[in-house]
Every structure is written in C-alpha cells, then in structure tokens.
Amino acid sequence: MDDNTRRIYEKYGINPKEREKENQEILNKRMKELSDLNRDRLVKEFNEGLDKNYDDLKEYLFFYNVTIFKELESNIFQNIQCLIVNAYSASITLTNLILERLLKLTLIQNEIGLDPVRIEDWNETYKETHRYSKMILNETIKLCHERNLINDEQEEYLTDMRNQFRNGFSHYDPTKILIDHKETAEVHFSNENPEKAYDIEVNMKQIPVLQYYYVKQFARENALQYFDYVFHLIRSIEKKLKYKHNYEGSKKTNGNN
Amino acid sequence: MDDNTRRIYEKYGINPKEREKENQEILNKRMKELSDLNRDRLVKEFNEGLDKNYDDLKEYLFFYNVTIFKELESNIFQNIQCLIVNAYSASITLTNLILERLLKLTLIQNEIGLDPVRIEDWNETYKETHRYSKMILNETIKLCHERNLINDEQEEYLTDMRNQFRNGFSHYDPTKILIDHKETAEVHFSNENPEKAYDIEVNMKQIPVLQYYYVKQFARENALQYFDYVFHLIRSIEKKLKYKHNYEGSKKTNGNN
Known part of the structure; x- marks a missing residue:
C-alpha cells in the first residue's frame, strides 16, 4: 500500500x-x-x-492387430483425446507427427525386415537405417512409393496432404491450408446509414482476422478425416510390410510360431 | 456362415x-x-x-489484457486441454503452431500499426503484409529481432527452440529433439545364463524403440515449459508493440478512449 x-x-x-x-x-x-x-x-x-x-x-x-507400428498407439490415443474435446488444431498438428514417424518407421522396418533384432546387433543394424530418421516428408513419401509400400493413389493423396496439412500447419501458412478455397469472400459492410450498406469483396487469405476464421473452420471440418486417413494408412502399410517380408512364414521358419 | x-x-x-x-x-x-x-x-x-x-x-x-493477439486464445485453450490429459506430443506440436502464428502476426501488426483498419481498406493494407504469412520460422525470428520486437536473449532461445522443438517434432527427427542427450545409453542384457549378463552401450538416437522412449520422455519433461515460454512471449511482444506504436496515445488521439 x-x-x-x-x-x-x-x-x-x-x-x-x-x-x-x-x-x-x-x-x-x-x-x-x-x-x-x-x-x-x-x-x-x-x-x-x-x-x-x-x-x-x-x-x-x-488398435488391434497392429504390431509393427505399436509405438504409434500412444500418439493415436492423444489424438482421440484432442478430437473428443474438439481440439482440432492440436489434432492436425499431431496427425502430422504421426504421419512423419509412420513413414520413417516404414522405411526402417522395410530395410531390416520384420524379425526381431538381437540387442547385441542393434548398433550395427540401425546405424544403416538412421539416414531415414533425418529425412523430410517429401523424401519419405517418394521412397515408400518407389519401394511399393504405398500405392500410386496413396502417394498422390499424401503429396497433397503434405502441402496442405503438413506444410500449411507447421508453418501456419493460410495460402497453403486454404488452397481449395476461392481467393475472396464477401463481407457485408454497413456504415451509420443502413441504406448505404453494401458487400465488399475481401482477400480472405491475406487478412489476418479472416485467415484465423477460415483456418479454424478448415481445421474443424478436416481434422477427423485427416486423422482417419493416416490411421488407416498405418494398417495398410503394416499389411504390405507383412506380405512383402512374408511375416508369418518367416516366424514359422524361426520356430517362433 | x-x-x-x-x-x-x-x-x-x-x-x-x-x-x-x-x-x-x-x-x-x-x-x-x-x-x-x-x-x-x-x-x-x-x-x-x-x-x-x-x-x-x-x-x-x-488470458487477460491480451488484445493484439486475442486470436491465439483458442489455440492456447486447446493446449491446456492437451496438458490436462498429459497429451504432451499434441501440446508441443500445437505450441509450434502458436509460435509460428505469433511471429507472423507480430510482423504484420508492426507494419500496419495498432489502430483498427477500416474494412474498405483491408484489401490494400493486408496485400502488403501478406509476404509475412508465407515466411518460415527462421525468417520471422530474424525479422522480429531486427525490428526490436524480440530481444537478443529471446532470439537466441527461439533459434534453439526452432531446431529442437519446431524442426525436431515437425519432422520427427530424434537427433534434433535429443540434441542435449548423450549419444549412447546402457542397456542391461542377459542371455539364458544370468552370470553372463552384461551392459551394452547402444546408440539411443538411432534405434527406433529407444528413439520412441526418449522422445516421449523429452515431450513429458518439456511440453509445459515450452508452452510457458511461448505464452509469456505473447505478452512480452504485445507490450513491445504497444510501446513502440504508442498504443494508448494513439487511441486517445482517435477519441476512442
């Protein structure tokens, strides 16, 4: 005082x-x-x-029957926690993380195969695959496609997603996020005199308050769908990896089945 | 059947x-x-x-007294929702988004000043500032620093955060995330014979199961602290912008106070 x-x-x-x-x-x-x-x-x-x-x-x-990508379960659970409470931006940025990790793990597992690696061999085995951990999404999508771990349609979809969701949200770039929107929106404008009210055509992707509004709307409308795509991609890739590496057969050969 | x-x-x-x-x-x-x-x-x-x-x-x-960056409130609330349920990866990726947006809005507001822009002038005013929306974090940190919107210490901290949190999590790159960790960890290894048990020095940043473990631990230990930093940065920048643009004075001049 x-x-x-x-x-x-x-x-x-x-x-x-x-x-x-x-x-x-x-x-x-x-x-x-x-x-x-x-x-x-x-x-x-x-x-x-x-x-x-x-x-x-x-x-x-x-998240049953997923074995190779079991570690993604924790981030998938977090994503559900976000979607439950309508935390859409949080969901999208987390789905981006899941996708980045999924494709890296895919390339690693594809290279070393699906049989367990003995702890004594960890250093040597993963030294070779460490280059995948440092790659950017552009490269991992391309390599997964070349190695038939994702098909043409998935490659195309992910390339679009990469621009709109990954790059759009990780840089907060409304031009990328709202790529499918038209450039302008009409705003109803009235001065003191209601008779002189008129509509103004505004550049919605350039004006912060409209960027905010439309990006928020975009997140609300697309977060679940984007997460759903990546969720099913996990199963799709896991199936392909198991098929390619003849998982069940390989387990039998090792006498583990 | x-x-x-x-x-x-x-x-x-x-x-x-x-x-x-x-x-x-x-x-x-x-x-x-x-x-x-x-x-x-x-x-x-x-x-x-x-x-x-x-x-x-x-x-x-x-989130009181924040006026310029009011739009960030929604993502801050989402971040609290994440932190309440220990969704640490979600929190970090969302804090990255808040930081990206904060610095862009800072540069935009600094350029156009703090007085309200008339709707008729929106297109012309924000056409000029739209270049900031497309920038990457590296550039926005640098420009905010050059224009005295963040100080030397903040610039240094954000540059580190950019590498470890922004780039580390948005690419899921354990080498970047775990930059402060040593390269190896000891794993206790025992075969059938417990007398022959020994410790193995493993490259923790290269082995997927260890990447997962240590990145998860890192997220748990750092999510709140990172969010806290960005939360207080919002207030710090808002103060600076108001001081620089003499906000109260300018409001008085316009007769709005």
Whole structure:
C-alpha cells in the first residue's frame, strides 16, 4: 500500500492493515471464482465432447492387430483425446507427427525386415537405417512409393496432404491450408446509414482476422478425416510390410510360431 | 456362415440361424464392453489429469489484457486441454503452431500499426503484409529481432527452440529433439545364463524403440515449459508493440478512449 492510500484510509478512520487484508481476501475470492469457472468450462467441454463425439471415435481406440507400428498407439490415443474435446488444431498438428514417424518407421522396418533384432546387433543394424530418421516428408513419401509400400493413389493423396496439412500447419501458412478455397469472400459492410450498406469483396487469405476464421473452420471440418486417413494408412502399410517380408512364414521358419 | 459350418451345426442338431444370432450377440456384447472400457479410460485420464494438473495450468486460462493477439486464445485453450490429459506430443506440436502464428502476426501488426483498419481498406493494407504469412520460422525470428520486437536473449532461445522443438517434432527427427542427450545409453542384457549378463552401450538416437522412449520422455519433461515460454512471449511482444506504436496515445488521439 502506498503512503497516499494509507493517509486517506487513516483520514476516514479505516485501519490500513485490516483494509489491505480485506482487499486481498476479495481479490483471492474473485480469482478463486474465475479459476473455478475455467475449471467448470474444461469439465463441460470434456463431458459434452465425450457424449457427442465418442461414438464417432471409438473405433480408433481398437488398435488391434497392429504390431509393427505399436509405438504409434500412444500418439493415436492423444489424438482421440484432442478430437473428443474438439481440439482440432492440436489434432492436425499431431496427425502430422504421426504421419512423419509412420513413414520413417516404414522405411526402417522395410530395410531390416520384420524379425526381431538381437540387442547385441542393434548398433550395427540401425546405424544403416538412421539416414531415414533425418529425412523430410517429401523424401519419405517418394521412397515408400518407389519401394511399393504405398500405392500410386496413396502417394498422390499424401503429396497433397503434405502441402496442405503438413506444410500449411507447421508453418501456419493460410495460402497453403486454404488452397481449395476461392481467393475472396464477401463481407457485408454497413456504415451509420443502413441504406448505404453494401458487400465488399475481401482477400480472405491475406487478412489476418479472416485467415484465423477460415483456418479454424478448415481445421474443424478436416481434422477427423485427416486423422482417419493416416490411421488407416498405418494398417495398410503394416499389411504390405507383412506380405512383402512374408511375416508369418518367416516366424514359422524361426520356430517362433 | 459357410456351408461347412452349417452342416456341422445341423449334424449336432443346432439351428444354424439361431446360433448365428447368438454368436453375433456375444460379439456385440464384447465390443460394447471394450468400448465402455475405452470410454472409462478417457474419463479416468481426464479426471485424474484435472485433479493433478489444473493448479499448475490455471494461470494460462487467464488470458487477460491480451488484445493484439486475442486470436491465439483458442489455440492456447486447446493446449491446456492437451496438458490436462498429459497429451504432451499434441501440446508441443500445437505450441509450434502458436509460435509460428505469433511471429507472423507480430510482423504484420508492426507494419500496419495498432489502430483498427477500416474494412474498405483491408484489401490494400493486408496485400502488403501478406509476404509475412508465407515466411518460415527462421525468417520471422530474424525479422522480429531486427525490428526490436524480440530481444537478443529471446532470439537466441527461439533459434534453439526452432531446431529442437519446431524442426525436431515437425519432422520427427530424434537427433534434433535429443540434441542435449548423450549419444549412447546402457542397456542391461542377459542371455539364458544370468552370470553372463552384461551392459551394452547402444546408440539411443538411432534405434527406433529407444528413439520412441526418449522422445516421449523429452515431450513429458518439456511440453509445459515450452508452452510457458511461448505464452509469456505473447505478452512480452504485445507490450513491445504497444510501446513502440504508442498504443494508448494513439487511441486517445482517435477519441476512442
């Protein structure tokens, strides 16, 4: 409390120390109320999201029969947690991560095969495949396609996704994200006089407030579909890898079956 | 049901149609049980996360006094939703998005100033600043620094973050993410004979199962701290922009205060 405030309090017969305590209590109470409101909002978003979205999402929680890419389960679970509460930007950026990792693991597993590697051989085996860990998505898509781990259609789809979702969101570049949108949007503009109201054609991809609005809408409309594509791609590639490396046969030969 | 199964059922006096119905009911019941278990897991993770993490996170939900970067609130809320349920990878990839957008908005707002732009002038005004929307993080960090919107220390920190968090996670490159880790880890290895057990020095950044383990650990240990840094950077830049453009003064001049 500054001296001036203290003098005023004293002038009106108020005990400065007591008043300060009272003020602090009022502030604490208000902060507690606000904090409880925010907590309630988080609970509400979760409960409402769960009721509304769980049926559409539950199939992704059955990550059965996936063995080669088992490690992706943890990020898939996180993605469901995001989609439950409509955290669409979080979902898209995480799907990007899953896709990046999936294609790298694909190239690694394709090179070393599917039989377990003995711990003594880890260093030597993975030294060779480490070059894949450093690759960018452009390269991993290309190599997966060349090695028949993804087909023509998947290669084409992923190349589009790479530009729109991966590069669009990882650089936050609205021009890339909104590539399928037209360049302009109409905004209804009215001055004081409603009779003089008119529509203005605005460059929606260049104006921050519209970039925000349309990117948010895009994320809401596309997050689940993008995640769904990558989710099914995991199974598709796993099947191909197993077929290519004759997984069951190889297990039998080793006497592990 | 194939013919063979049908014949077997009939041989034992079982009505094939009824048995098929029973089987389907058993399967449906089992799927329902599993689905309920998964739902319970989501609820449990949320409730436990809220109890455990809310006190550490509640301050970020008070996004008060932020006016220029108000649009970031939505992604900040999503980030809290992620951190509540320990979705650390989701949080880091989303913080990357917030940072990318923050620096672009900073350069745009710095160029056009803080006074509201009339809708009629939107096209012309933002045509000039659109070049910032297409920039990569390297360029926006550099320009924000040159224009005194971030200080030397922030520029240095962000340059490091750019390599480790932004590039590391957006390419899923363990070598970048784990740049501060040593190259090898010791794994205890025992064959059938426990007396012959020994430790093996393995290249942790090159071996997929270890990449997974250490990247996950890194995300858990650093997600909140990284988000916290970017959260406070928003306020820091907003202050600088307001000071530089003499925000309050400018509002007064326009008679809006």
